[in-house]
Amino acid sequence: MVTISEMLEILRKNFSMVFFASLLFIFPALATSPYQVVILTNMLIWGIFALSYDILLGQAGVLSFGHTVPFGVAAYLTAFLLTQGFPFIIALLVSIVMGAMSNLVIGLLCSKAKGVYYAILSLALAETLRISVENIANYMGTSPSVLTKLPPIIKSEYFFYLDLILAIILVVSGIIASLYIVLTRVKNLKNRIELSIRAVFYIILVMFLIYGAFLLIAKMDTLVERTTITVNLFYLSLILFLVTYLFAKIIVRSPLGSVWRAVRENPERAEALGYNILVYQLYALAISGGIAGVAGSLFSMTTIVNPTTAFSPFNTLMALLAVILGGTGTLIGPVMGAWIVQYLKLTLGSIPQLSILSMAILGLLYIIIILVFPYGIMGTWYYKGVKVRRMIRRMLKGRKI
Amino acid sequence: MAIVITPGILLSAILDGLAYGMVIFLIASGLAIIFGLMDILNFAHATFFMLGAYITIHFVTYIMKDFILAILITTIIGFGLGILVEVVLLRPLYGKPASQMLLTLGLMLLLLQVVTLFWPAGLVFPIHSYIFVGTIDLIGTRIYVYRLVIILIGFGIMLLLDLFLTKTTFGAKIRAGTENRELAQVFGINIKLIFTFAFALGTAMAFFGGAIASPWLNATVEIGTNFTLLSFVVVVIGGMKSHRGTFFSSILIGIIHQLSAYFLPAITLVIDLLIMIVVLLIKPEGIFGSKE
Numbered sequence A: 001m002v003t004i005s006e007m008l009e010i011l012r013k014n015f016s017m018v019f020f021a022s023l024l025f026i027f028p029a030l031a032t033s034p035y036q037v038v039i040l041t042n043m044l045i046w047g048i049f050a051l052s053y054d055i056l057l058g059q060a061g062v063l064s065f066g067h068t069v070p071f072g073v074a075a076y077l078t079a080f081l082l083t084q085g086f087p088f089i090i091a092l093l094v095s096i097v098m099g100a101m102s103n104l105v106i107g108l109l110c111s112k113a114k115g116v117y118y119a120i121l122s123l124a125l126a127e128t129l130r131i132s133v134e135n136i137a138n139y140m141g142t143s144p145s146v147l148t149k150l151p152p153i154i155k156s157e158y159f160f161y162l163d164l165i166l167a168i169i170l171v172v173s174g175i176i177a178s179l180y181i182v183l184t185r186v187k188n189l190k191n192r193i194e195l196s197i198r199a200v201f202y203i204i205l206v207m208f209l210i211y212g213a214f215l216l217i218a219k220m221d222t223l224v225e226r227t228t229i230t231v232n233l234f235y236l237s238l239i240l241f242l243v244t245y246l247f248a249k250i251i252v253r254s255p256l257g258s259v260w261r262a263v264r265e266n267p268e269r270a271e272a273l274g275y276n277i278l279v280y281q282l283y284a285l286a287i288s289g290g291i292a293g294v295a296g297s298l299f300s301m302t303t304i305v306n307p308t309t310a311f312s313p314f315n316t317l318m319a320l321l322a323v324i325l326g327g328t329g330t331l332i333g334p335v336m337g338a339w340i341v342q343y344l345k346l347t348l349g350s351i352p353q354l355s356i357l358s359m360a361i362l363g364l365l366y367i368i369i370i371l372v373f374p375y376g377i378m379g380t381w382y383y384k385g386v387k388v389r390r391m392i393r394r395m396l397k398g399r400k401i
Numbered sequence B: 001m002a003i004v005i006t007p008g009i010l011l012s013a014i015l016d017g018l019a020y021g022m023v024i025f026l027i028a029s030g031l032a033i034i035f036g037l038m039d040i041l042n043f044a045h046a047t048f049f050m051l052g053a054y055i056t057i058h059f060v061t062y063i064m065k066d067f068i069l070a071i072l073i074t075t076i077i078g079f080g081l082g083i084l085v086e087v088v089l090l091r092p093l094y095g096k097p098a099s100q101m102l103l104t105l106g107l108m109l110l111l112l113q114v115v116t117l118f119w120p121a122g123l124v125f126p127i128h129s130y131i132f133v134g135t136i137d138l139i140g141t142r143i144y145v146y147r148l149v150i151i152l153i154g155f156g157i158m159l160l161l162d163l164f165l166t167k168t169t170f171g172a173k174i175r176a177g178t179e180n181r182e183l184a185q186v187f188g189i190n191i192k193l194i195f196t197f198a199f200a201l202g203t204a205m206a207f208f209g210g211a212i213a214s215p216w217l218n219a220t221v222e223i224g225t226n227f228t229l230l231s232f233v234v235v236v237i238g239g240m241k242s243h244r245g246t247f248f249s250s251i252l253i254g255i256i257h258q259l260s261a262y263f264l265p266a267i268t269l270v271i272d273l274l275i276m277i278v279v280l281l282i283k284p285e286g287i288f289g290s291k292e
Helices: A004-013 A015-025 A034-059 A068-083 A088-109 A116-139 A157-188 A192-218 A220-253 A255-265 A267-272 A277-302 A313-326 A332-349 A352-372 A376-397 B007-038 B045-063 B067-093 B097-118 B145-167 B169-179 B181-186 B191-217 B221-238 B243-263 B265-282
Strands: B135-138 B141-144
Touching: A004 A015, A004 A157, A015 A157, A015 A192, A015 A220, A034 A220, A034 A255, A034 A277, A034 A313, A034 A332, A068 A088, A068 A116, A068 A277, A068 A313, A088 A116, A088 A277, A116 A313, A116 B221, A116 B265, A157 A192, A157 A220, A192 A220, A220 A255, A220 A277, A255 A267, A255 A277, A267 A277, A313 A332, A313 A352, A313 A376, A313 B097, A332 A352, A332 A376, A352 B067, A352 B097, B007 B045, B007 B141, B007 B145, B007 B169, B007 B191, B007 B221, B007 B243, B045 B067, B045 B097, B045 B191, B045 B221, B067 B097, B067 B191, B097 B221, B141 B145, B145 B169, B145 B191, B145 B243, B169 B181, B169 B191, B181 B191, B221 B243, B221 B265, B243 B265
Parallel strands: none
Antiparallel strands: B135 B141
16 A cells, blocks of 8 residues: 555655646636637647657657558547447547557568668658558548547536546645645755745645636536537547656656667667567557557547548658657657647647748747757756756855856 | 550650659759768758749749749759758758758758748749740650650750769769768868768759759649659669669659559559569669669
């Protein structure tokens, strides 16, 4: 059994994550229009996709340009299964398995190719699949685009109440964690300035969480009545996002993750130590394919699925952009990168004159990041942020810098 | 839909294929030289080609109705842009080929957007003189004169490039850098200069190709994205590093592409990609390439 103090310790260590998750959970109450919820849903979905690409590229060091295949396969399968009347959970599981399988097939086909050749070959396979799907559908005289029939879980209000309970649990645990942090620091710290600044900081956070939670409860009726589908889709994406993020974090910290990094850093040495590189790369392909399957499965419920959106090489490009922007191999970085990319795309993209400009800005941003911050946002923070944090701490302690 | 294969249609398809192959060659040869020398897979190369087509048509439409001058200016702009990109963007990343490749990918994205920003609807070649739209009769089929001109130009460029790379000192230096970069440096070759020049040469050739192809293909965003894949296919089949292999595989892929476009239009690009996939799986060094 886990004792209460151990649980508190776990909460304290993961405070930022708990806080952030509860912030996301109360977001629908803070949003001023349903469109903002839609934007955030898209951001979460592409965050999952970028996460899967980061496992592949950042952890295992496989540069694949065919990563849109598991995404598209999952999107089509989910659309098909849901329209046939299967429950969502089955569609999701099938999508995950088939996403992993499709990535494995690509990996096995391309296993002889190395480096650049692997990139070209995977791109070619993905493009072949896209054009084939389009042409076969045209040949059979059917339209290749599918409008997904939403599952009953998305339409029911019970799902919303479940999310409400989850949100309150998270908010309460966030409050407990911040109280615990402040109280334990009272014993350890003698510096009053630092302690009081921290206390004020946590009080503001807690107040904000409580405010959001109350707002959520107060707005409950309007949220359920007017925008059930939007809000439920958002919560579904959020829950799956949190689950996949936790899963990715656990995988990366496991022995498997260490071997991936060894293979990435020095394949020859890893092979000399007795690791079969291909097998570990296939593990990475399967796991990232499964996670991309989750993203594709959710994606199919937000828009009409057609070959150009589901299998477009620009999907891979978007994930790559997010990974480079956020910092390869940092997990949270690519998620943030994907959020930035999607936010720019959706907010600027909703204005017709600026939709092309937003992509141009992204391209420029990407080039600048590669040239100036080769480690991305989070990577640079990990490398260079230490100095900044030390400086802040010294300032708080009132010493000379 | 039954398609009657007559000798005339076959001839027309093959000539179209040859011309198409020449256009691909003008893109892919630069790609192969850059990859061989600098180890960069330049994703932006076909977008340079597209930009060349846009600039040429823009020049001919709005500034001066002189096609030869337009080609010249486009090529010079291409050379300048090549130097600029190499010095400003790629030079800071020497020694990191993966980053360089990702950078060219960003450049591709940027150029595609810039082009749609300036010319949202694409451009159509405006001049309708005999050389561009005229036809001649060959065994009962009408063949566009301009396709024959493209074929001639393609062979000419191949000849010039081959002479340049095999007979001049500068070409020898490029080949030396391709064979062994460190050894070339040891022998006193300024490898940075060679890199810049080779990249600018490749870019200029892509721009030149865009200028030459613009009366035929006009200027759209699609030619940028389509030729990216096609030029990769050609370079992979040609053995990645040799311009001669690229020449033969360009002709091969051009003819196959046009034959399938004439007779099996639904799977045109798929056939090209499948050929490349099969070649990569069976003989990864390419049909015309040699094992190192």
